[in-house]
Amino acid sequence: MTPSTPDEPAGAGGTSGSPRDCPSAYQLEAFLFEGQPADHPLTDHLPECPGCQRRLVEAKHQALQFEEEALPATLASVLAQLAAASRPKIAGRGFRVWLFSPVGLTAATVAAAILLVVGLVVWSGIPGIRGFQGLAGDSDDGYRGIKGTIGVEVVCQRGEEIFRVEDGTVLLPGDRLRFNLSVPNPGYVAVVAIDANNRVSTFFPDTGNQALPWIPGAGPLPGSIALDESRGEERLFVLFSKNPFELASVHSAVEQALSTGHNPVTLVRLPLALDQVSLRVIKGRIP
């Protein structure tokens, strides 16, 4: 299954539905800084632009990185530097720098002890994600997963019709797939497909070699995948990790699995230390 071009990535420009209206990095920062006001022009643009949705998710992902890693690692030093800068110089003596005042140390300890978990969603409550809580082993609709990690639902749009994709669902050229994804914590996601001829297609990310940053509550993966004319069985893999990973490692894992004689369509798990959900689909012919 070779996906056709997903929705257009963002460009630079103004504000409203096409790539030319995509905000600059500065505009996006201003939008986030102001708390994403509902009456802001970007509020209308973002739902229409998968590229900007990706940018927004990435920005929030980086904010979480700051909260969970950078802030605990640097707060004490920040407080100490500012405390030192605010102390008056003692006339006739050198300026003494007290590295940790009792107040500063207490604040740093509290900050280091608190993990801000922003955007955590109790994913059992996400509409549309049915039956994937603690996804473990086989489910009766064919989704194969690893226990207690990510929740996945693949939805297909065919003309006006929208339906859930399950094991063995027959898909047609021109069908558009969307991936509803529920993750327990911020991380990185990729979606690939392997066909019966061992060909690997990458659905997400749509560019580059790095898995897509993702956060809880971010909604479906941006854009949709339009299916091409190729036919036959394929297996979709949704891969998730707390740490960044490259598509090259996924492709290597696929090669490794196939080299040991696995049938690509019955292969339910890739030899990767990643959270995974896989699903078999059938590309059929338009009658």
Add this chain to the structure above:
Amino acid sequence: MESHDIEKLYRRLGPLIYRRCLRLLGNSENARDATQEVFVRALRHAPELVWDRECLPWLYRVATNHCLNRIRNGRSLEFREIEMIPQLVEERPPAVDERLAARGKVLALLSMVDEETGQIAVFAHVDGMTQDEIAEVMGLSRKTVGKKLARFNSLARSEQEQTP
């Protein structure tokens, strides 16, 4: 300012500064260090500033300048300048080998222009900002921004033409 207030402000401004630094430096560890430095500098030099939307241009400029200085001083070697040269010359995204080739050229370009022009070039070609936005952030007239940007673009093109 009390420690509690500093922490609160750091949580509010930190993500914006961190993202800016990460975008320019391309490395989370360098971005973390730079974020801390930018925040401390911001509070030291403008302790009475009201930290709302009005401070954003100034903060953005301070973070950008700090990162570019780190790059110029050789302290951060993963500057994500890879988009700059192709955007100046043509619209297609650069291939990996082109990025590697372009990196040295862009660093050389930054060292050939003054600090202000370098910032303007980054805002225009890395961030995709309009000249009006750049003028707002830099506190310059649009005309000045346009002139400096044109000068940088001209320099970039002549450097590109000289490349085999």
